[in-house]
Amino acid sequence: MFKTIAAFLISVLIAMSCVALQTSVSNLLWLDSINMPITLSVIASMLASDLVGMSAAGAYPIIVVVFAGLLIAFTVAYLLSKFMNTGRRLLYALAGGTALFAIVVLMPLAFYNLDLIAGARTLLGKLCLILGGAIAGYYFGAQLSGGYDNEEA
């Protein structure tokens, strides 16, 4: 149980890191494109600030949204795994991707099409964030499998 909880929390951090990283990179690329003075120290500072800021300092807690999204998605994946012979890594990767899909694609529909995660304003950005969710899910599935998929065990 402890291992599962730890794996879940780490998967939340993985997804959150992907969200923060994608946001930082997209902002930095744009700033660089208009010749703002982007240096290594600016990049490092922004990456760290975004990870902390988006986890703890926003007007709305993205990490809570990611936590809730992954919790729901992984719970559904767990129930599905009882009836499906799909590998856990793949199943939880799909669940993680679906959770981020819901956050970056469906959530704006409730807010007059506002993309509250700035990095999600482009199709490429949305795909990156969904991929981040899939990576988080893959990690979680791998931990549950003890390093092996069901069919490999």
Place this chain on the structure above:
Amino acid sequence: MKKPNRAALLASLLFCCLFAHGSETNYQTEIIVEGLDNPWSVAFVSEREWLVAERSGSLRLITDGVLNSEPVAGVPEVLFAGQGGLAEVLLHPKFLENKLIYLSFAGTDSEQKKLNRLVVVRGQLEGNSLVSVETIFGSEPLRKTAAHYGARIRFMADGTLLITSGDGFNYREQAQTLDNHFGKMIRINDDGSIPNDNPFLSTPGALPEIWSYGHRNPQGLVIASDGTVFENEHGPMGGDELNIVEPGKNYGWPAITYGVDYSGAIISPFTEQAGMEQPIKYWVPSIAPSGMLLYRGDMFPEWQGDLFISALVPGDVRRLHMDGQSVISEDILWSEFGRIRHIGEAPDGSLILATDGSDGKLIRVTATGKLSEG
């Protein structure tokens, strides 16, 4: 016809806020109109007749303090969603001669129903009807979001019209390019044509109606008698700004900002950059500045030349004591009414506040006399 609640008026007078501020004039507040649906702006046709634009789409006439139950007819359909809706109502400088009024609003595109834009129209006010309505500005490109319209309009001394156009929230980077209307101040003639002295007329790829750029969501606009253009705009989380806007200049958003994104992410690590203008004042945390007034009246002589900014968060009015183009001090006034959407000056010099929301009110601030020093 909605009659004023005389008991409420009496009660508000009895419990009015009476403040002493150094040697300045005392004032009292009273609720003069209730039952407004998201009032956004007020225009004073005369001492007796006022027009109120409700964001939900109605233009309302108030005569001698009584709200006409029938909205003004002929107002175009608006997109009332998110932050969108009917915004500004403004009289033409020669209104007494031509009866022209100008409206700004969020409007759904006629062909692509999921998209919308900032629209400015003008029409003639005849009784309780708006006739001969014509569109004089529509922002490009269309947007899918219902936020950050700006939508404040003011006439300059030369008769041209300034329009604030917000960045549409999702399109902030476009505030730095001149091929669109996101995050811009627009200058057009009163009929919608382009003035021949706009700053980007000869800039390749630039829209000729652009007057300045790099704005976020400018909702306060004042033009002083000497021509100085004061503008206030909402920042993100922190970074609300008061700017003096000059033609052709770049006000930096989102390349430089004193705020961070609502998500907690850094929008830009920079607050200054060569070629980008600094605000004369900024607020961290945000006050969500909406309307703005440069007081010119006689009722409060001590306030002449000061800027008053209505603020939505936490809900008050900021009086900025000005020395020319510099802010000397800031006072917080009238924080007891909640979110204040608009502040205007009535013909008699009293101040009119419009509260935000579906139970909007107009509150009048009048002088009660002088206090002695100390």
